[in-house]
Amino acid sequence: MDDIAVLIPCYNEAQTIRKVVTDWKKELPEAVIYVYDNNSNDDTAVIAEEAGAIVRHEYMQGKGNVIRRMFREIDAKAYIMVDGDDTYPAEYGRKMVDCVLQKNADMVVGDRLSSTYFQENKRPFHNFGNSIVRASINFLFHTEIKDIMTGYRAFSFQFAKSFPVLSRGFEIETEMSIHAVDKNMQVENVVIEYRDRPAGSESKLNTYSDGMKVLKTIMRLFRTYKPLAYFGTIAAVLALLSVIFVIPVFSVYLKTALVPNFPTLIVCGFTMLAAILSLFTGLQLQNSVQKNRQDFEMQLIRLDHVRKDLEADYEK
Template sequence: MEKIAVLIPCYNEEQTIAKVVDDVKAALPEAVVYVYDNNSTDRTVELARDHGAVVRRERKQGKGNVIRRMFREIDALCYLMIDGDDTYPLDCAREMADRVLERGADMVVGDRLSSTYFTENKRPFHNFGNSLMRTGINGLFHTDIKDIMTGYRAFSYEFVKTFPVFSKGFEIETEMTIHAVNYNMQVENVVVEYRDRPEGSQSKLNTYSDGLRVIRKMLQLYRNYRPARFFGAVCLFLVAAALLFMLPIFREYFATGLVPRFPTLIVCGFMVLAGIQSFFAGMILEVLAAKDRRDFEYRLARVCAEKRGALDGDGR
Protein backbone atom coordinates (compact mmCIF):
# COMPACT_ATOMS: atom_id res chain seq x y z
CA MET A 1 0.00 0.00 0.00
CA GLU A 2 1.36 3.40 -0.99
CA LYS A 3 1.67 6.21 1.51
CA ILE A 4 0.44 9.03 -0.75
CA ALA A 5 -1.18 8.64 -4.14
CA VAL A 6 -1.82 11.80 -6.15
CA LEU A 7 -4.77 11.39 -8.51
CA ILE A 8 -5.09 13.66 -11.55
CA PRO A 9 -8.15 13.14 -13.78
CA CYS A 10 -7.42 14.56 -17.23
CA TYR A 11 -9.16 15.31 -20.50
CA ASN A 12 -7.22 17.35 -23.07
CA GLU A 13 -4.86 19.14 -20.70
CA GLU A 14 -1.65 19.09 -22.77
CA GLN A 15 -1.03 22.76 -22.06
CA THR A 16 -0.76 22.29 -18.28
CA ILE A 17 -0.35 18.62 -17.34
CA ALA A 18 3.46 18.57 -17.48
CA LYS A 19 3.71 21.51 -15.07
CA VAL A 20 1.14 19.98 -12.71
CA VAL A 21 3.03 16.66 -12.54
CA ASP A 22 6.34 18.47 -11.95
CA ASP A 23 4.79 20.64 -9.21
CA VAL A 24 3.34 17.58 -7.49
CA LYS A 25 6.71 15.80 -7.54
CA ALA A 26 8.40 18.86 -6.07
CA ALA A 27 5.79 19.26 -3.31
CA LEU A 28 5.39 15.55 -2.47
CA PRO A 29 8.50 13.72 -3.70
CA GLU A 30 7.49 10.47 -1.97
CA ALA A 31 4.07 10.34 -3.67
CA VAL A 32 3.11 8.23 -6.66
CA VAL A 33 1.47 10.42 -9.30
CA TYR A 34 -1.36 8.87 -11.31
CA VAL A 35 -2.78 10.59 -14.36
CA TYR A 36 -6.06 9.05 -15.50
CA ASP A 37 -6.75 9.98 -19.08
CA ASN A 38 -10.39 10.27 -20.14
CA ASN A 39 -10.15 9.89 -23.94
CA SER A 40 -7.89 12.87 -24.58
CA THR A 41 -7.24 13.68 -28.23
CA ASP A 42 -4.13 15.80 -27.64
CA ARG A 43 -0.69 15.05 -26.13
CA THR A 44 -1.85 14.82 -22.50
CA VAL A 45 -0.88 11.14 -22.12
CA GLU A 46 2.51 11.53 -23.77
CA LEU A 47 3.49 14.55 -21.70
CA ALA A 48 2.29 13.06 -18.42
CA ARG A 49 4.26 9.87 -19.02
CA ASP A 50 7.38 11.78 -20.06
CA HIS A 51 7.30 13.72 -16.79
CA GLY A 52 7.15 10.61 -14.64
CA ALA A 53 3.46 10.04 -13.99
CA VAL A 54 1.81 6.64 -14.03
CA VAL A 55 -0.75 6.93 -16.82
CA ARG A 56 -3.97 4.93 -16.85
CA ARG A 57 -7.16 5.26 -18.86
CA GLU A 58 -10.89 5.42 -18.29
CA ARG A 59 -12.87 4.93 -21.51
CA LYS A 60 -16.26 6.01 -20.14
CA GLN A 61 -16.50 9.77 -20.47
CA GLY A 62 -17.10 11.88 -17.38
CA LYS A 63 -15.20 12.92 -14.28
CA GLY A 64 -17.33 10.71 -12.03
CA ASN A 65 -16.43 7.67 -14.12
CA VAL A 66 -12.74 8.53 -13.86
CA ILE A 67 -12.88 8.90 -10.08
CA ARG A 68 -14.74 5.58 -9.76
CA ARG A 69 -11.89 3.90 -11.63
CA MET A 70 -9.24 5.66 -9.54
CA PHE A 71 -10.79 4.73 -6.21
CA ARG A 72 -11.30 1.13 -7.32
CA GLU A 73 -7.76 0.51 -8.55
CA ILE A 74 -5.47 2.35 -6.13
CA ASP A 75 -4.69 1.55 -2.48
CA ALA A 76 -3.01 4.26 -0.41
CA LEU A 77 -3.02 5.68 3.09
CA CYS A 78 -3.71 9.14 1.67
CA TYR A 79 -5.16 10.17 -1.67
CA LEU A 80 -4.62 13.70 -2.96
CA MET A 81 -6.87 14.59 -5.88
CA ILE A 82 -6.11 17.62 -8.01
CA ASP A 83 -7.22 18.84 -11.43
CA GLY A 84 -4.81 18.80 -14.35
CA ASP A 85 -5.53 22.40 -15.40
CA ASP A 86 -2.92 24.09 -13.15
CA THR A 87 -5.50 26.17 -11.28
CA TYR A 88 -4.32 24.97 -7.86
CA PRO A 89 -0.84 25.77 -6.56
CA LEU A 90 0.72 22.90 -4.62
CA ASP A 91 1.75 25.02 -1.63
CA CYS A 92 -0.84 23.36 0.62
CA ALA A 93 -0.42 19.79 -0.65
CA ARG A 94 1.75 18.74 2.30
CA GLU A 95 -0.64 20.24 4.85
CA MET A 96 -3.63 18.51 3.25
CA ALA A 97 -1.85 15.15 3.22
CA ASP A 98 -0.77 15.59 6.85
CA ARG A 99 -4.37 16.29 7.87
CA VAL A 100 -5.19 12.80 6.65
CA LEU A 101 -2.04 10.97 7.76
CA GLU A 102 -1.52 12.61 11.15
CA ARG A 103 -4.89 14.04 12.22
CA GLY A 104 -7.08 11.22 10.91
CA ALA A 105 -9.22 13.40 8.64
CA ASP A 106 -11.39 11.47 6.18
CA MET A 107 -11.72 14.30 3.69
CA VAL A 108 -9.78 17.56 3.44
CA VAL A 109 -11.39 20.22 1.28
CA GLY A 110 -9.18 22.65 -0.61
CA ASP A 111 -11.13 25.83 0.04
CA ARG A 112 -10.80 28.22 -2.92
CA LEU A 113 -13.75 30.41 -2.02
CA SER A 114 -12.08 31.86 1.08
CA SER A 115 -9.03 33.02 -0.89
CA THR A 116 -8.66 34.17 -4.49
CA TYR A 117 -11.45 32.38 -6.35
CA PHE A 118 -13.86 35.27 -6.80
CA THR A 119 -11.13 37.59 -8.10
CA GLU A 120 -9.31 35.04 -10.29
CA ASN A 121 -12.30 33.28 -11.83
CA LYS A 122 -13.63 35.21 -14.82
CA ARG A 123 -16.96 33.34 -15.13
CA PRO A 124 -19.58 35.11 -12.97
CA PHE A 125 -22.15 32.31 -13.21
CA HIS A 126 -19.55 29.87 -11.86
CA ASN A 127 -19.03 32.23 -8.92
CA PHE A 128 -22.78 32.38 -8.32
CA GLY A 129 -23.13 28.59 -8.66
CA ASN A 130 -20.38 27.87 -6.15
CA SER A 131 -21.91 30.25 -3.62
CA LEU A 132 -25.37 28.78 -4.21
CA MET A 133 -24.17 25.20 -3.67
CA ARG A 134 -22.24 26.11 -0.54
CA THR A 135 -25.24 27.87 0.96
CA GLY A 136 -27.66 25.12 -0.11
CA ILE A 137 -25.71 22.13 1.18
CA ASN A 138 -24.61 23.79 4.41
CA GLY A 139 -28.21 24.83 5.04
CA LEU A 140 -29.83 21.52 4.15
CA PHE A 141 -27.31 19.31 5.91
CA HIS A 142 -26.37 21.66 8.79
CA THR A 143 -22.66 21.56 8.13
CA ASP A 144 -19.86 24.04 7.40
CA ILE A 145 -18.08 22.97 4.24
CA LYS A 146 -16.31 26.01 2.81
CA ASP A 147 -16.09 24.91 -0.84
CA ILE A 148 -18.43 22.28 -2.28
CA MET A 149 -17.26 22.16 -5.89
CA THR A 150 -13.49 22.22 -5.45
CA GLY A 151 -11.48 19.59 -7.30
CA TYR A 152 -8.62 19.82 -4.81
CA ARG A 153 -9.16 17.33 -1.98
CA ALA A 154 -7.39 14.77 0.15
CA PHE A 155 -9.00 11.52 1.30
CA SER A 156 -8.32 8.71 3.72
CA TYR A 157 -8.28 5.05 2.71
CA GLU A 158 -11.47 4.58 4.73
CA PHE A 159 -13.31 7.28 2.78
CA VAL A 160 -12.24 6.02 -0.63
CA LYS A 161 -13.11 2.39 -0.01
CA THR A 162 -16.55 3.14 1.48
CA PHE A 163 -17.64 5.77 -1.05
CA PRO A 164 -20.01 4.41 -3.70
CA VAL A 165 -19.63 6.52 -6.84
CA PHE A 166 -22.91 6.98 -8.71
CA SER A 167 -22.30 10.27 -10.50
CA LYS A 168 -20.90 10.25 -14.02
CA GLY A 169 -19.86 13.87 -14.39
CA PHE A 170 -18.98 17.01 -12.46
CA GLU A 171 -21.66 16.44 -9.82
CA ILE A 172 -19.21 13.98 -8.23
CA GLU A 173 -17.84 16.71 -5.90
CA THR A 174 -21.34 17.28 -4.50
CA GLU A 175 -21.79 13.55 -3.99
CA MET A 176 -18.46 13.21 -2.14
CA THR A 177 -19.23 16.14 0.12
CA ILE A 178 -22.70 14.96 1.10
CA HIS A 179 -21.47 11.38 1.60
CA ALA A 180 -18.89 12.58 4.13
CA VAL A 181 -21.42 14.76 5.95
CA ASN A 182 -24.16 12.12 6.05
CA TYR A 183 -21.93 9.45 7.56
CA ASN A 184 -20.36 11.79 10.11
CA MET A 185 -16.86 11.50 8.68
CA GLN A 186 -14.16 13.92 9.73
CA VAL A 187 -14.06 16.77 7.23
CA GLU A 188 -11.54 19.61 7.44
CA ASN A 189 -11.07 22.74 5.36
CA VAL A 190 -7.72 24.11 4.19
CA VAL A 191 -7.64 27.49 2.46
CA VAL A 192 -5.85 27.18 -0.89
CA GLU A 193 -4.95 29.70 -3.55
CA TYR A 194 -6.74 29.56 -6.87
CA ARG A 195 -5.62 30.89 -10.24
CA ASP A 196 -7.66 30.98 -13.41
CA ARG A 197 -6.80 28.69 -16.31
CA PRO A 198 -3.95 29.92 -18.50
CA GLU A 199 -4.91 31.49 -21.80
CA GLY A 200 -5.81 28.84 -24.35
CA SER A 201 -6.87 26.25 -21.76
CA GLN A 202 -10.58 25.47 -21.94
CA SER A 203 -12.83 24.42 -19.05
CA LYS A 204 -14.79 21.21 -19.60
CA LEU A 205 -17.57 22.34 -17.24
CA ASN A 206 -20.73 23.64 -18.91
CA THR A 207 -22.12 26.37 -16.70
CA TYR A 208 -25.80 25.67 -17.31
CA SER A 209 -26.22 21.96 -18.07
CA ASP A 210 -23.65 20.80 -15.51
CA GLY A 211 -24.95 23.36 -13.02
CA LEU A 212 -28.47 21.96 -13.30
CA ARG A 213 -27.14 18.42 -12.86
CA VAL A 214 -25.31 19.47 -9.70
CA ILE A 215 -28.45 21.06 -8.22
CA ARG A 216 -30.50 17.99 -9.11
CA LYS A 217 -27.89 15.76 -7.45
CA MET A 218 -28.00 17.87 -4.29
CA LEU A 219 -31.80 17.56 -4.05
CA GLN A 220 -31.68 13.86 -4.89
CA LEU A 221 -29.17 13.16 -2.12
CA TYR A 222 -31.15 15.30 0.32
CA ARG A 223 -34.21 13.16 -0.46
CA ASN A 224 -32.19 9.95 -0.01
CA TYR A 225 -30.28 10.94 3.13
CA ARG A 226 -32.87 13.15 4.87
CA PRO A 227 -36.20 11.62 3.77
CA ALA A 228 -38.19 12.73 6.83
CA ARG A 229 -37.30 16.37 6.21
CA PHE A 230 -37.75 16.15 2.45
CA PHE A 231 -41.13 14.43 2.47
CA GLY A 232 -42.16 16.42 5.54
CA ALA A 233 -41.64 19.60 3.51
CA VAL A 234 -43.73 18.11 0.67
CA CYS A 235 -46.46 17.24 3.18
CA LEU A 236 -46.41 20.73 4.65
CA PHE A 237 -46.66 22.33 1.20
CA LEU A 238 -49.58 20.14 0.08
CA VAL A 239 -51.56 20.57 3.28
CA ALA A 240 -50.92 24.32 3.43
CA ALA A 241 -51.98 24.76 -0.21
CA ALA A 242 -55.11 22.67 0.35
CA LEU A 243 -56.11 24.69 3.42
CA LEU A 244 -55.51 27.93 1.54
CA PHE A 245 -58.00 26.93 -1.17
CA MET A 246 -60.45 25.41 1.31
CA LEU A 247 -60.75 28.47 3.55
CA PRO A 248 -63.13 30.39 1.22
CA ILE A 249 -65.24 27.26 0.83
CA PHE A 250 -65.52 26.78 4.58
CA ARG A 251 -66.25 30.47 5.09
CA GLU A 252 -69.11 30.34 2.60
CA TYR A 253 -70.41 27.07 4.04
CA PHE A 254 -70.59 28.46 7.58
CA ALA A 255 -72.28 31.62 6.29
CA THR A 256 -74.86 30.01 3.97
CA GLY A 257 -74.80 26.29 4.59
CA LEU A 258 -73.96 25.71 0.91
CA VAL A 259 -70.88 24.28 -0.80
CA PRO A 260 -70.80 25.87 -4.27
CA ARG A 261 -67.37 24.57 -5.41
CA PHE A 262 -67.36 20.82 -4.98
CA PRO A 263 -64.53 20.18 -7.50
CA THR A 264 -62.19 22.47 -5.55
CA LEU A 265 -63.17 20.80 -2.30
CA ILE A 266 -62.53 17.34 -3.73
CA VAL A 267 -59.13 18.31 -5.13
CA CYS A 268 -58.15 19.85 -1.78
CA GLY A 269 -59.18 16.66 -0.02
CA PHE A 270 -56.90 14.63 -2.30
CA MET A 271 -54.07 17.09 -1.67
CA VAL A 272 -54.44 16.56 2.09
CA LEU A 273 -54.42 12.79 1.59
CA ALA A 274 -51.30 13.08 -0.60
CA GLY A 275 -49.65 15.16 2.11
CA ILE A 276 -50.44 12.55 4.77
CA GLN A 277 -49.12 9.82 2.49
CA SER A 278 -45.93 11.83 1.92
CA PHE A 279 -45.47 12.23 5.67
CA PHE A 280 -45.67 8.50 6.38
CA ALA A 281 -43.46 7.70 3.37
CA GLY A 282 -40.84 10.01 4.87
CA MET A 283 -41.11 8.24 8.25
CA ILE A 284 -40.64 4.81 6.68
CA LEU A 285 -37.70 5.95 4.57
CA GLU A 286 -36.13 7.64 7.59
CA VAL A 287 -36.01 4.26 9.34
CA LEU A 288 -34.32 2.76 6.28
CA ALA A 289 -31.83 5.64 6.16
CA ALA A 290 -30.99 5.09 9.84
CA LYS A 291 -30.40 1.40 9.13
CA ASP A 292 -28.14 2.34 6.23
CA ARG A 293 -26.07 4.52 8.56
CA ARG A 294 -25.71 1.62 11.00
CA ASP A 295 -24.72 -0.73 8.17
CA PHE A 296 -22.16 1.83 7.03
CA GLU A 297 -20.42 1.58 10.40
CA TYR A 298 -20.04 -2.17 9.88
CA ARG A 299 -18.66 -1.60 6.38
CA LEU A 300 -16.26 0.99 7.75
CA ALA A 301 -15.05 -1.42 10.42
CA ARG A 302 -14.33 -4.05 7.75
CA VAL A 303 -12.39 -1.54 5.66
CA CYS A 304 -10.34 -0.52 8.70
CA ALA A 305 -9.54 -4.18 9.37
CA GLU A 306 -8.45 -4.63 5.73
CA LYS A 307 -6.21 -1.58 6.05
CA ARG A 308 -4.56 -2.91 9.22
CA GLY A 309 -4.02 -6.27 7.50
CA ALA A 310 -2.40 -4.60 4.50
CA LEU A 311 -0.13 -2.51 6.71
CA ASP A 312 0.91 -5.59 8.73
CA GLY A 313 1.67 -7.37 5.47
CA ASP A 314 3.86 -4.43 4.37
CA GLY A 315 5.69 -4.57 7.70
CA ARG A 316 4.67 -1.08 8.76
Protein backbone atom coordinates in the same frame (compact mmCIF):
# COMPACT_ATOMS: atom_id res chain seq x y z
CA MET B 1 -0.16 0.03 -0.61
CA ASP B 2 1.08 3.57 -1.25
CA ASP B 3 1.77 5.99 1.57
CA ILE B 4 0.36 8.87 -0.49
CA ALA B 5 -1.32 8.67 -3.87
CA VAL B 6 -1.78 11.81 -5.97
CA LEU B 7 -4.74 11.29 -8.30
CA ILE B 8 -4.97 13.48 -11.40
CA PRO B 9 -7.98 12.96 -13.70
CA CYS B 10 -7.22 14.43 -17.13
CA TYR B 11 -8.95 15.23 -20.37
CA ASN B 12 -6.92 17.20 -22.93
CA GLU B 13 -4.49 18.81 -20.50
CA ALA B 14 -1.31 18.50 -22.61
CA GLN B 15 -0.49 22.16 -22.05
CA THR B 16 -0.30 21.91 -18.25
CA ILE B 17 0.12 18.28 -17.19
CA ARG B 18 3.93 18.25 -17.24
CA LYS B 19 4.10 21.17 -14.79
CA VAL B 20 1.45 19.63 -12.55
CA VAL B 21 3.28 16.30 -12.30
CA THR B 22 6.65 18.02 -11.78
CA ASP B 23 5.25 20.26 -9.03
CA TRP B 24 3.79 17.32 -7.13
CA LYS B 25 6.98 15.26 -7.42
CA LYS B 26 8.81 18.21 -5.88
CA GLU B 27 6.33 18.88 -3.06
CA LEU B 28 5.59 15.24 -2.16
CA PRO B 29 8.58 13.19 -3.33
CA GLU B 30 7.38 10.11 -1.45
CA ALA B 31 3.99 10.15 -3.22
CA VAL B 32 3.03 8.01 -6.19
CA ILE B 33 1.49 10.16 -8.91
CA TYR B 34 -1.29 8.65 -11.01
CA VAL B 35 -2.64 10.34 -14.13
CA TYR B 36 -5.89 8.86 -15.42
CA ASP B 37 -6.45 9.88 -19.02
CA ASN B 38 -10.11 10.14 -20.00
CA ASN B 39 -10.06 9.75 -23.79
CA SER B 40 -7.85 12.76 -24.48
CA ASN B 41 -7.22 13.50 -28.14
CA ASP B 42 -3.94 15.29 -27.46
CA ASP B 43 -0.63 14.14 -25.93
CA THR B 44 -1.71 14.32 -22.30
CA ALA B 45 -0.92 10.67 -21.54
CA VAL B 46 2.47 10.72 -23.29
CA ILE B 47 3.60 13.93 -21.58
CA ALA B 48 2.44 12.72 -18.16
CA GLU B 49 4.39 9.49 -18.52
CA GLU B 50 7.49 11.38 -19.63
CA ALA B 51 7.18 13.58 -16.53
CA GLY B 52 7.26 10.55 -14.27
CA ALA B 53 3.60 9.77 -13.57
CA ILE B 54 1.96 6.37 -13.72
CA VAL B 55 -0.56 6.71 -16.54
CA ARG B 56 -3.77 4.72 -16.67
CA HIS B 57 -6.90 5.08 -18.76
CA GLU B 58 -10.63 5.35 -18.15
CA TYR B 59 -12.64 4.97 -21.35
CA MET B 60 -16.04 5.92 -19.93
CA GLN B 61 -16.26 9.68 -20.38
CA GLY B 62 -16.80 11.87 -17.35
CA LYS B 63 -14.91 12.91 -14.22
CA GLY B 64 -17.14 10.83 -11.98
CA ASN B 65 -16.29 7.70 -13.98
CA VAL B 66 -12.57 8.48 -13.67
CA ILE B 67 -12.74 8.91 -9.90
CA ARG B 68 -14.70 5.67 -9.54
CA ARG B 69 -11.89 3.87 -11.36
CA MET B 70 -9.20 5.56 -9.27
CA PHE B 71 -10.77 4.68 -5.94
CA ARG B 72 -11.29 1.08 -7.02
CA GLU B 73 -7.80 0.46 -8.30
CA ILE B 74 -5.51 2.36 -5.92
CA ASP B 75 -4.78 1.55 -2.29
CA ALA B 76 -3.13 4.29 -0.23
CA LYS B 77 -2.99 5.57 3.32
CA ALA B 78 -3.88 9.04 2.02
CA TYR B 79 -5.10 10.31 -1.31
CA ILE B 80 -4.77 13.72 -2.92
CA MET B 81 -7.12 14.53 -5.80
CA VAL B 82 -6.18 17.48 -8.00
CA ASP B 83 -7.07 18.66 -11.49
CA GLY B 84 -4.53 18.57 -14.30
CA ASP B 85 -5.09 22.19 -15.35
CA ASP B 86 -2.51 23.75 -12.98
CA THR B 87 -5.08 25.84 -11.11
CA TYR B 88 -4.31 24.28 -7.71
CA PRO B 89 -0.82 24.91 -6.22
CA ALA B 90 0.91 21.76 -5.02
CA GLU B 91 2.45 23.45 -1.97
CA TYR B 92 -0.76 22.97 0.01
CA GLY B 93 -0.66 19.21 -0.48
CA ARG B 94 1.53 18.49 2.54
CA LYS B 95 -0.81 20.29 4.91
CA MET B 96 -3.84 18.51 3.48
CA VAL B 97 -2.20 15.08 3.71
CA ASP B 98 -1.17 15.76 7.31
CA CYS B 99 -4.81 16.41 8.17
CA VAL B 100 -5.58 12.87 6.96
CA LEU B 101 -2.57 11.07 8.42
CA GLN B 102 -2.20 12.96 11.70
CA LYS B 103 -5.67 14.33 12.47
CA ASN B 104 -7.68 11.37 11.11
CA ALA B 105 -9.67 13.56 8.71
CA ASP B 106 -11.73 11.61 6.20
CA MET B 107 -11.93 14.42 3.66
CA VAL B 108 -9.95 17.64 3.41
CA VAL B 109 -11.39 20.39 1.22
CA GLY B 110 -9.08 22.76 -0.62
CA ASP B 111 -11.03 25.97 -0.05
CA ARG B 112 -10.65 28.38 -2.99
CA LEU B 113 -13.63 30.56 -2.20
CA SER B 114 -12.10 32.00 0.97
CA SER B 115 -9.01 33.27 -0.86
CA THR B 116 -8.40 34.25 -4.50
CA TYR B 117 -11.06 32.39 -6.47
CA PHE B 118 -13.43 35.27 -7.10
CA GLN B 119 -10.56 37.49 -8.25
CA GLU B 120 -8.76 34.89 -10.39
CA ASN B 121 -11.75 33.20 -12.04
CA LYS B 122 -12.77 35.19 -15.11
CA ARG B 123 -16.18 33.49 -15.47
CA PRO B 124 -18.71 35.40 -13.33
CA PHE B 125 -21.44 32.76 -13.70
CA HIS B 126 -19.04 30.15 -12.27
CA ASN B 127 -18.53 32.41 -9.27
CA PHE B 128 -22.27 32.85 -8.81
CA GLY B 129 -22.89 29.13 -9.26
CA ASN B 130 -20.29 28.17 -6.66
CA SER B 131 -21.87 30.52 -4.14
CA ILE B 132 -25.37 29.13 -4.80
CA VAL B 133 -24.23 25.52 -4.49
CA ARG B 134 -22.32 26.20 -1.26
CA ALA B 135 -25.24 28.06 0.30
CA SER B 136 -27.75 25.38 -0.74
CA ILE B 137 -25.80 22.44 0.66
CA ASN B 138 -24.83 24.17 3.88
CA PHE B 139 -28.49 25.13 4.44
CA LEU B 140 -30.06 21.78 3.50
CA PHE B 141 -27.50 19.59 5.26
CA HIS B 142 -26.60 21.88 8.19
CA THR B 143 -22.88 21.95 7.54
CA GLU B 144 -20.10 24.50 7.06
CA ILE B 145 -18.08 23.25 4.10
CA LYS B 146 -16.39 26.29 2.62
CA ASP B 147 -16.02 25.12 -1.00
CA ILE B 148 -18.31 22.45 -2.43
CA MET B 149 -17.11 22.37 -6.04
CA THR B 150 -13.36 22.38 -5.52
CA GLY B 151 -11.39 19.68 -7.32
CA TYR B 152 -8.57 19.85 -4.76
CA ARG B 153 -9.19 17.37 -1.94
CA ALA B 154 -7.50 14.83 0.29
CA PHE B 155 -9.10 11.58 1.44
CA SER B 156 -8.56 8.78 3.89
CA PHE B 157 -8.50 5.12 2.88
CA GLN B 158 -11.88 4.63 4.54
CA PHE B 159 -13.48 7.42 2.52
CA ALA B 160 -12.07 6.27 -0.82
CA LYS B 161 -13.18 2.69 -0.31
CA SER B 162 -16.62 3.43 1.14
CA PHE B 163 -17.74 6.24 -1.17
CA PRO B 164 -20.39 5.01 -3.66
CA VAL B 165 -19.70 6.98 -6.83
CA LEU B 166 -22.97 7.51 -8.71
CA SER B 167 -22.30 10.73 -10.61
CA ARG B 168 -20.69 10.54 -14.04
CA GLY B 169 -19.50 14.10 -14.50
CA PHE B 170 -18.62 17.24 -12.60
CA GLU B 171 -21.38 16.65 -10.04
CA ILE B 172 -18.95 14.28 -8.32
CA GLU B 173 -17.55 16.96 -5.98
CA THR B 174 -21.05 17.78 -4.76
CA GLU B 175 -21.74 14.11 -4.16
CA MET B 176 -18.51 13.71 -2.19
CA SER B 177 -19.34 16.64 0.07
CA ILE B 178 -22.87 15.49 0.84
CA HIS B 179 -21.77 11.90 1.42
CA ALA B 180 -19.14 12.99 3.95
CA VAL B 181 -21.60 15.21 5.82
CA ASP B 182 -24.39 12.64 5.87
CA LYS B 183 -22.13 9.86 7.13
CA ASN B 184 -20.73 12.05 9.91
CA MET B 185 -17.19 11.89 8.55
CA GLN B 186 -14.53 14.29 9.72
CA VAL B 187 -14.21 17.11 7.17
CA GLU B 188 -11.46 19.73 7.34
CA ASN B 189 -11.11 22.92 5.30
CA VAL B 190 -7.70 24.19 4.16
CA VAL B 191 -7.64 27.62 2.53
CA ILE B 192 -5.66 27.52 -0.72
CA GLU B 193 -4.63 30.05 -3.33
CA TYR B 194 -6.39 29.58 -6.65
CA ARG B 195 -5.02 30.62 -10.02
CA ASP B 196 -6.93 30.76 -13.26
CA ARG B 197 -6.10 28.51 -16.18
CA PRO B 198 -3.17 29.63 -18.33
CA ALA B 199 -3.91 31.21 -21.70
CA GLY B 200 -4.96 28.60 -24.24
CA SER B 201 -6.23 26.12 -21.68
CA GLU B 202 -9.99 25.65 -21.74
CA SER B 203 -12.31 24.54 -18.97
CA LYS B 204 -14.31 21.36 -19.59
CA LEU B 205 -17.07 22.57 -17.27
CA ASN B 206 -20.14 23.98 -18.99
CA THR B 207 -21.57 26.70 -16.78
CA TYR B 208 -25.23 26.08 -17.60
CA SER B 209 -25.65 22.37 -18.38
CA ASP B 210 -23.24 21.17 -15.68
CA GLY B 211 -24.67 23.74 -13.27
CA MET B 212 -28.15 22.26 -13.75
CA LYS B 213 -26.74 18.76 -13.21
CA VAL B 214 -25.19 19.89 -9.92
CA LEU B 215 -28.48 21.40 -8.70
CA LYS B 216 -30.35 18.22 -9.69
CA THR B 217 -27.75 16.19 -7.80
CA ILE B 218 -28.26 18.29 -4.68
CA MET B 219 -32.01 17.70 -4.74
CA ARG B 220 -31.58 14.00 -5.52
CA LEU B 221 -29.21 13.51 -2.62
CA PHE B 222 -31.37 15.61 -0.31
CA ARG B 223 -34.27 13.29 -1.11
CA THR B 224 -32.06 10.21 -0.62
CA TYR B 225 -30.26 11.22 2.56
CA LYS B 226 -33.01 13.28 4.23
CA PRO B 227 -36.29 11.80 3.04
CA LEU B 228 -38.30 12.94 6.06
CA ALA B 229 -37.30 16.57 5.49
CA TYR B 230 -37.88 16.26 1.73
CA PHE B 231 -41.27 14.55 1.82
CA GLY B 232 -42.23 16.38 5.01
CA THR B 233 -41.79 19.70 3.21
CA ILE B 234 -43.97 18.48 0.35
CA ALA B 235 -46.57 17.31 2.89
CA ALA B 236 -46.56 20.67 4.65
CA VAL B 237 -47.03 22.58 1.39
CA LEU B 238 -49.89 20.33 0.27
CA ALA B 239 -51.58 20.50 3.67
CA LEU B 240 -51.27 24.29 3.73
CA LEU B 241 -52.81 24.60 0.24
CA SER B 242 -55.64 22.28 1.23
CA VAL B 243 -56.43 24.29 4.34
CA ILE B 244 -56.25 27.66 2.55
CA PHE B 245 -58.72 26.62 -0.15
CA VAL B 246 -61.08 24.73 2.14
CA ILE B 247 -61.53 27.59 4.64
CA PRO B 248 -63.90 29.59 2.34
CA VAL B 249 -65.95 26.43 1.69
CA PHE B 250 -66.41 25.79 5.41
CA SER B 251 -67.09 29.45 6.02
CA VAL B 252 -69.99 29.34 3.58
CA TYR B 253 -71.20 26.05 5.06
CA LEU B 254 -71.26 27.44 8.59
CA LYS B 255 -73.35 30.40 7.45
CA THR B 256 -75.75 28.66 5.06
CA ALA B 257 -75.45 24.91 5.79
CA LEU B 258 -74.75 24.53 2.07
CA VAL B 259 -71.65 23.47 0.14
CA PRO B 260 -71.79 25.37 -3.16
CA ASN B 261 -68.24 24.41 -4.23
CA PHE B 262 -68.12 20.63 -4.13
CA PRO B 263 -65.23 20.40 -6.64
CA THR B 264 -63.07 22.60 -4.40
CA LEU B 265 -63.99 20.50 -1.37
CA ILE B 266 -63.15 17.26 -3.17
CA VAL B 267 -59.81 18.55 -4.48
CA CYS B 268 -58.90 19.81 -1.01
CA GLY B 269 -59.71 16.41 0.43
CA PHE B 270 -57.50 14.60 -2.05
CA THR B 271 -54.74 17.18 -1.53
CA MET B 272 -54.82 16.52 2.22
CA LEU B 273 -54.65 12.77 1.56
CA ALA B 274 -51.62 13.35 -0.66
CA ALA B 275 -50.02 15.34 2.15
CA ILE B 276 -50.59 12.49 4.61
CA LEU B 277 -49.19 9.94 2.15
CA SER B 278 -46.14 12.11 1.57
CA LEU B 279 -45.51 12.41 5.31
CA PHE B 280 -45.74 8.67 5.89
CA THR B 281 -43.51 8.03 2.87
CA GLY B 282 -40.87 10.24 4.46
CA LEU B 283 -41.21 8.46 7.80
CA GLN B 284 -40.84 5.04 6.19
CA LEU B 285 -37.83 6.04 4.10
CA GLN B 286 -36.19 7.68 7.11
CA ASN B 287 -36.16 4.28 8.82
CA SER B 288 -34.30 2.86 5.81
CA VAL B 289 -31.79 5.70 5.95
CA GLN B 290 -31.13 4.98 9.62
CA LYS B 291 -30.55 1.31 8.85
CA ASN B 292 -28.18 2.24 6.02
CA ARG B 293 -26.17 4.43 8.39
CA GLN B 294 -25.84 1.56 10.84
CA ASP B 295 -24.67 -0.75 8.05
CA PHE B 296 -22.21 1.91 6.88
CA GLU B 297 -20.61 2.13 10.32
CA MET B 298 -20.10 -1.62 10.29
CA GLN B 299 -18.58 -1.33 6.82
CA LEU B 300 -16.09 1.23 8.14
CA ILE B 301 -15.03 -1.21 10.85
CA ARG B 302 -14.39 -3.90 8.22
CA LEU B 303 -12.48 -1.41 6.06
CA ASP B 304 -10.28 -0.50 8.99
CA HIS B 305 -9.26 -4.15 9.32
CA VAL B 306 -8.60 -4.32 5.56
CA ARG B 307 -6.43 -1.20 5.79
CA LYS B 308 -4.38 -2.65 8.64
CA ASP B 309 -3.86 -5.90 6.71
CA LEU B 310 -2.72 -3.97 3.63
CA GLU B 311 -0.31 -1.89 5.69
CA ALA B 312 1.12 -5.04 7.27
CA ASP B 313 1.64 -6.64 3.85
CA TYR B 314 3.22 -3.42 2.59
CA GLU B 315 5.70 -3.30 5.48
CA LYS B 316 6.78 -6.87 4.78
